[in-house]
Amino acid sequence: MCPLQSTCGVVTPQGTCGDGFNHNKGGVRAIQLEETQIRMWLFRRKDIPCDITSEKPDLDSSGTPLMNFGPGNCSIASSWKNMKMTFDLNFCGQDDISDWRWQQSKWPQNMTCSEKTNVSTCKEQVEKNPQAFSEAYFLIQYIKVFQMP
Known part of the structure; x- marks a missing residue:
């Protein structure tokens, strides 16, 4: 390891x-x-x-x-073995850090994310407002895997 x-x-x-x-x-x-x-x-x-x-x-x-x-x-x-490809949109990051930032970081209007959105966590914002993320996606034309001979 x-x-x-x-x-x-x-x-x-x-x-x-x-x-x-x-x-x-x-x-x-x-x-x-x-x-x-x-x-x-x-x-x-x-x-x-x-x-x-x-x-x-x-x-x-x-x-x-x-x-x-x-x-x-x-x-x-x-x-590094038995690898898998994963595509992930992680809106909020690590929970404990994300929650702290959501409640402490100030927006340009001098408000926290929590004050601006009226929800206490980033996860709650994502769950209650999925329409806000409608333009967050991957557009992948193709994936090719090559192995050396």
Whole structure:
């Protein structure tokens, strides 16, 4: 297993998610999972390499990855197996942190989210107002998985 202190985050350039990603008409995320490392690239729609579009990925020639975990004190082979792809819209984040922010953070009108919405938690806001999230969705053209020979 990977020790907790081996975790880290990734700072991504603007336009790699959210409205910026949508404005750029999306793109391709390529993830390479090997026994000793996990690497990820993000190609904007206009920058997708020919080897990706021709379905013969050669990620070693794709430049510096956006993310590169390993090798290090984390055994990729034993920690990352039986993987599944999950697409998740997590509106509220971690419950204890989310609830605190909902009740403490001030809106531009100097009101907390709780005062502005008349509900005590983010989860309650999502449950009572699903119409507010009608434009929150994934639009995925396709998913392709390649395995090295």
